[in-house]
Structure formats: C-alpha cells, structure tokens
Amino acid sequence: MSNQTDRRIVKSQNAIKSAFLLMLLEDGFDKITVKSITERADISRKTFYLHYVDKYDLLDSIVNKQLEELGVICEQKKEKGFIEGTVIWFHYFAEHQAFFAALFGSDSTVSFRKQLLQFIMHQLSLKLHRIRPEKDAEVILKFLGMAVLGIVESFVLRQLTAGTEDIARQVGELLEQNIANASVE
CATH class of the missing domain: 1.10.10.60 (Homeodomain-like)
Incomplete structure (x- = not known):
C-alpha cells in the first residue's frame, strides 16, 4: 500500500x-x-x-532542483579550466533559457534572484583561496556575484548579442582576472 x-x-x-x-x-x-x-x-x-504552501513554495522547490543540477555541473567542471568551466555553465543556462527568462522577467521572484546569487557567490568562494589582506572577501564575492548574476540575466533575456561561448569565455576571463587580482600570489 x-x-x-x-x-x-x-x-x-x-x-x-x-x-x-x-x-x-x-x-x-x-x-x-x-x-x-x-x-x-x-x-x-x-x-x-x-x-x-503556495505558488512561491512550489517555485522554491523547482528552483532548488535547478540549483542542485547547477551544483552537479560545477562539480563536473572542476577538472576544466576556469574559462572552459564557465562555457559549460552558460550552456546550461542556454538549454534552460525559457525557464530562467520567465523567472527573471517576473517582479515577484525576488527569492529566486537571492537563491541564485547565493549559489553563484558560494561557487566563487570556492575559487577564492587566499585574499590579499587589504581586500575584503565579502565585497569581492558580492561584486563578482552580482556581476555574474547580471550577465546571466541579460543572457537568458536575450539582451546580449554575442553567442553563448563568446559571452561565457568573456565572463570566465573577467572572473579569472578579478580573482587573480584579489588573491595573494
């Protein structure tokens, strides 16, 4: 039974x-x-x-599943270089473009943005090993996380004209440069 x-x-x-x-x-x-x-x-x-509980609870359940999938992708791309890994990540967003565009296009999905930002910042924190003493890790993570979130949003809403690989490579290069600049050699 x-x-x-x-x-x-x-x-x-x-x-x-x-x-x-x-x-x-x-x-x-x-x-x-x-x-x-x-x-x-x-x-x-x-x-x-x-x-x-309500439609927001349902949305959170679905978003959590998407973030779990992104987490698996992040684990799988560890062997790849930073830029190659970012390309894989952006391909995931391209494959699920309609879903993410619907969420970014809504005024009522603030929790989705917060969850995705926290996810991005956590993934970036794994790349920041030793921060220079004059740098604030929280500021760097928030800055880079918001930058990536903004690009991902523009990407899924099709506000950028470059292709997936070009956007991903540029984001990967920018992240790599900023992380290197903030880290102790």
Whole structure:
C-alpha cells in the first residue's frame, strides 16, 4: 500500500510541477494562481496544499532542483579550466533559457534572484583561496556575484548579442582576472 501511496504522491507532484512550468512559460509567474495550477493539473486544491504552501513554495522547490543540477555541473567542471568551466555553465543556462527568462522577467521572484546569487557567490568562494589582506572577501564575492548574476540575466533575456561561448569565455576571463587580482600570489 505504501508503494501505491508513494506513486500517487509522485504523480501528483509531477502533475503540479508540469502544469506550473507550462503556465510559467506561457503566462509568467505573476499571473499564476493556485486555482489555475490545480485546474491545469486536474487535481484538487487540497491535493496541492498537501504538497506546497503556495505558488512561491512550489517555485522554491523547482528552483532548488535547478540549483542542485547547477551544483552537479560545477562539480563536473572542476577538472576544466576556469574559462572552459564557465562555457559549460552558460550552456546550461542556454538549454534552460525559457525557464530562467520567465523567472527573471517576473517582479515577484525576488527569492529566486537571492537563491541564485547565493549559489553563484558560494561557487566563487570556492575559487577564492587566499585574499590579499587589504581586500575584503565579502565585497569581492558580492561584486563578482552580482556581476555574474547580471550577465546571466541579460543572457537568458536575450539582451546580449554575442553567442553563448563568446559571452561565457568573456565572463570566465573577467572572473579569472578579478580573482587573480584579489588573491595573494
């Protein structure tokens, strides 16, 4: 019986997430309601609330999954050079462009930006080993993190004209230069 229950839970969650993602791409986050999700997923509101508190909780769940995938990519690209690794990272954003564009295009997804910024800053902190005494690691991480977040946002919203590889290489070079400048030799 517990196997059946587990399958029903997974089925409900998949239906909710699928409906939400389709609506996110079609209508944007701001227009989505719990009622519209449940209608599209063909489930009751009670079923929705068994799994999520509200649409923001659902969004956080989906964003966390995306950040987990990015984390795996970051682990895999450790063997690559800094610039090559950045190219791989930007290809991920290119593959999921519609999803990220929908999130960046919404006024209501501040938590997404914060989560992505924290993720970027954490990944950058792994590259900053020994900071020069006159430099403030927090300022450097925030500066570089905000810069990367801004470029990623412009990239997924297609506000940049260069190709994925060119943008990624430039970002990788800039990060590499700034990290080298802030670090003790």
